[in-house]
Amino acid sequence: xxxxxxxxxxxxxxxxxxxxxxxxxxxxxxxxxxxxxxxxxxxxxxxxxxxxxxxxxxxxxxxxxxxxxxxxxxxxxxxxxxxxxxxxxxxxxxxxxxxxxxxxxxxxxxxxxxxxxxxxxxxxxxxxxxxxxxxxxxxxxxxxxxxxxxxxxxxxxxxxxxxxxxxxxxxxxxxxxxxxxxxxxxxxxxxxxxxxxxxxxxxxxxxxxxxxxxxxxxxxxxxxxxxxxxxxxxxxxxxxxxxxxxxxxxxxxxxxxxxxxxxxxxxxxxxxxxxxxxxxxxxxxxxxxxxxxxxxxxxxxxxxxxxxxxx
Amino acid sequence: xxxxxxxxxxxxxxxxxxxxxxxxxxxxxxxxxxxxxxxxxxxxxxxxxxxxxxx
Numbered sequence: 001x002x003x004x005x006x007x008x009x010x011x012x013x014x015x016x017x018x019x020x021x022x023x024x025x026x027x028x029x030x031x032x033x034x035x036x037x038x039x040x041x042x043x044x045x046x047x048x049x050x051x052x053x054x055x056x057x058x059x060x061x062x063x064x065x066x067x068x069x070x071x072x073x074x075x076x077x078x079x080x081x082x083x084x085x086x087x088x089x090x091x092x093x094x095x096x097x098x099x100x101x102x103x104x105x106x107x108x109x110x111x112x113x114x115x116x117x118x119x120x121x122x123x124x125x126x127x128x129x130x131x132x133x134x135x136x137x138x139x140x141x142x143x144x145x146x147x148x149x150x151x152x153x154x155x156x157x158x159x160x161x162x163x164x165x166x167x168x169x170x171x172x173x174x175x176x177x178x179x180x181x182x183x184x185x186x187x188x189x190x191x192x193x194x195x196x197x198x199x200x201x202x203x204x205x206x207x208x209x210x211x212x213x214x215x216x217x218x219x220x221x222x223x224x225x226x227x228x229x230x231x232x233x234x235x236x237x238x239x240x241x242x243x244x245x246x247x248x249x250x251x252x253x254x255x256x257x258x259x260x261x262x263x264x265x266x267x268x269x270x271x272x273x274x275x276x277x278x279x280x281x282x283x284x285x286x287x288x289x290x291x292x293x294x295x296x297x298x299x300x301x302x303x304x305x306x307x308x309x310x311x
Numbered sequence: 312x313x314x315x316x317x318x319x320x321x322x323x324x325x326x327x328x329x330x331x332x333x334x335x336x337x338x339x340x341x342x343x344x345x346x347x348x349x350x351x352x353x354x355x356x357x358x359x360x361x362x363x364x365x366x
Contacts (some may be wrong), residue, residue: 052344
């Protein structure tokens with residue numbers, strides 16, 4: 001009978017479970033921002049090479065996601081949002097995720113080096129290291145500033161895209177990095193405000209747990225205030241243009257209004273309407289980033305089509 | 312559960328095998344495409360200088 005028990009195991013992994021390990025939803029943001037970084041750069045890249053670059057930047061991001069899931073399986077098992085992930089659900093072994101993460105890290109870095117240049121490849125390796133080791137293994141469980149410093153990992157992709165085209169770093173790519181870096185904390189703290197007890201149960205020192213929810217609201221406002229000048233400064237660089245400037249002005253005004261609203265709210269008010277303002281700020285912050293990077297792309301396209309567009 | 316010829320386990324295994332097969336095929340296609348583009352960009356003389364004089 002014990003042999004039959006082995007055959008009747010229902011939890012063997014399908015291909016989709018390995019895809020889940022790469023965090024496809026995070027990957028979509030990586031693909032988009034890396035593509036913008038590459039396409040707005042003033043150096044022409046062959047479309048197929050550009051496609052390969054973005055693919056392997058995304059795969060590198062996926063690899064760091066798999067390493068993150070390997071290391072965090074214990075946290076994921078207690079949080080409602082992450083309980084269904086392949087490792088806590090028992091469909092994939094922890095060791096398999098580690099192996100997949102390491103193998104894909106190596107493949108993506110080497111392939112990016114061959115397709116573009118070794119500077120971009122080194123940046124990708126740094127990103128994977130930063131997310132998997134500095135953020136996941138070191139900071140996440142140690143400090144309530146985990147989100148702030150961990151945000152750097154998510155901020156690297158446009159810089160890598162830019163490096164694929166130009167082979168280096170410049171003011172524009174640093175500002176694109178800074179934009180995502182400053183955007184990450186308000187975005188995730190808004191999530192933490194309405195994802196209530198999950199983080200405390202898992203023992204992750206989120207700001208909401210260590211410093212209280214009112215302090216988190218003030219932090220969201222403070223980081224939003226710091227984000228605005230970065231977003232506006234990007235408009236003045238050569239990759240900025242009228243579309244980006246207009247988008248930045250409108251979106252940043254809405255961001256500040258939303259953040260100020262969150263800072264004024266008390267916990268009782270938030271409980272009363274089921275965290276509606278927090279949820280809408282979280283949703284807005286996602287479109288904020290997509291629209292700003294989309295505007296950069298629009299200005300780049302218009303520069304190609306309309307002579308004298310931009311500055 | 313009755314023992315069937317086709318078990319859920321076989322379906323998942325097949326999805327893994329097909330997925331891996333497709334991923335490998337895509338990787339081969341990428342490396343080939345990248346090679347074609349790179350060689351076209353630098354020109355055949357630079358790519359294979361010892362062949363430059365051959366007819």
